[in-house]
Amino acid sequence: xxxxxxxxxxxxxxxxxxxxxxxxxxxxxxxxxxxxxxxxxxxxxxxxxxxxxxxxxxxxxxxxxxxxxxxxxxxxxxxxxxxxxxxxxxxxxxxxxxxxxxxxxxxxxxxxxxxxxxxxxxxxxxxxxxxxxxxxxxxxxxxxxxxxxxxxxxxxxxxxxxxxxxxxxxxxxxxxxxxxxxxxxxxxxxxxxxxxxxxxxxxxxxxxxxxxxxxxxxxxxxxxxxxxxxxxxxxxxxxxxxxxxxxxxxxxxxxxxxxxxxxxxxxxxxxxxxxxxxxxxxxxxxxxxxxxxxxxxxxxxxxxxxxxxxxxxxxxxxxxxxxxxxxxxxxxxxxxxxxxxxxxxxxx
Numbered sequence: 001x002x003x004x005x006x007x008x009x010x011x012x013x014x015x016x017x018x019x020x021x022x023x024x025x026x027x028x029x030x031x032x033x034x035x036x037x038x039x040x041x042x043x044x045x046x047x048x049x050x051x052x053x054x055x056x057x058x059x060x061x062x063x064x065x066x067x068x069x070x071x072x073x074x075x076x077x078x079x080x081x082x083x084x085x086x087x088x089x090x091x092x093x094x095x096x097x098x099x100x101x102x103x104x105x106x107x108x109x110x111x112x113x114x115x116x117x118x119x120x121x122x123x124x125x126x127x128x129x130x131x132x133x134x135x136x137x138x139x140x141x142x143x144x145x146x147x148x149x150x151x152x153x154x155x156x157x158x159x160x161x162x163x164x165x166x167x168x169x170x171x172x173x174x175x176x177x178x179x180x181x182x183x184x185x186x187x188x189x190x191x192x193x194x195x196x197x198x199x200x201x202x203x204x205x206x207x208x209x210x211x212x213x214x215x216x217x218x219x220x221x222x223x224x225x226x227x228x229x230x231x232x233x234x235x236x237x238x239x240x241x242x243x244x245x246x247x248x249x250x251x252x253x254x255x256x257x258x259x260x261x262x263x264x265x266x267x268x269x270x271x272x273x274x275x276x277x278x279x280x281x282x283x284x285x286x287x288x289x290x291x292x293x294x295x296x297x298x299x300x301x302x303x304x305x306x307x308x309x310x311x312x313x314x315x316x317x318x319x320x321x322x323x324x325x326x327x328x329x330x331x332x333x334x335x336x337x338x339x340x341x342x343x344x345x346x347x348x
Contacts, residue, residue: 019071020064024056032108038070051253054261068190117209132229155188207236214240224250
């Protein structure tokens with residue numbers, strides 16, 4: 001997989017200049033607004049780039065800095081509510097394509113889902129990671145106000161506090177780098193406004209209107225957004241699939257980033273069109289359910305039924321049944337043959 005470079009552009013949204021970037025080629029995947037971002041600094045980060053490369057190998061990856069952060073207008077008004085945030089996302093999408101898929105992480109999941117609900121004809125697929133439906137449930141009121149006060153009065157201390165939450169297992173060097181990144185991404189006032197908006201986002205009444213096929217990924221020990229909130233968000237979206245991942249890191253490119261990228265890219269790739277090459281005469285991914293694809297990928301990694309059951313929080317009997325169904329659908333007689341068949345079809 002080769003690493004590609006990004007192209008940064010600018011567009012105007014309600015009088016504010018918004019920076020957005022593209023990298024890769026193929027169908028567009030737009031990343032919803034992360035509360036703290038910097039297009040240039042993120043792109044220099046080797047860990048982030050490895051994660052992004054998983055997408056740019058098959059898609060045109062589109063990212064943007066919210067007003068007040070990163071390369072976007074630092075002097076204009078910050079994001080104040082969900083509709084304002086959705087307007088920014090909509091403006092970026094208008095510059096990209098008539099139809100896109102969306103990857104919404106953390107509070108960006110609320111933004112992506114709200115856009116998908118409002119513009120169903122423009123969204124192919126939706127992947128949410130580490131997200132939630134109601135920001136007031138992220139932490140109790142006292143804890144939220146305490147964090148906002150610390151960030152407002154002592155951005156240095158506040159950035160370290162947030163680093164503890166976002167990067168619980170990072171090395172001292174990585175922690176210091178992320179502290180510097182946060183300070184470079186936003187001023188204290190913008191950081192407080194952005195965090196306050198995160199806590200105020202509430203899409204409970206919008207999620208039932210999402211019509212795009214949706215996958216929700218969430219790490220079980222996420223320190224920033226509780227696991228239960230991701231599962232709750234999935235339950236409110238008609239037909240959504242929910243996949244639990246191991247790990248404590250909130251940032252998707254930290255920890256087992258491969259599991260996040262593999263799940264997201266595999267799901268989004270079902271609608272990748274010409275960018276996906278499949279061998280003629282071999283069963284296509286549509287023959288298998290998302291759960292069966294997930295099980296098959298773990299089988300391909302050498303996992304036993306017992307280990308798969310533990311990872312996916314299923315009974316061993318259920319996993320055994322999935323494996324049997326996979327072999328039947330692919331018309332093969334062994335696990336090894338199923339893996340080989342799936343590899344030829346581009347499933348794994």
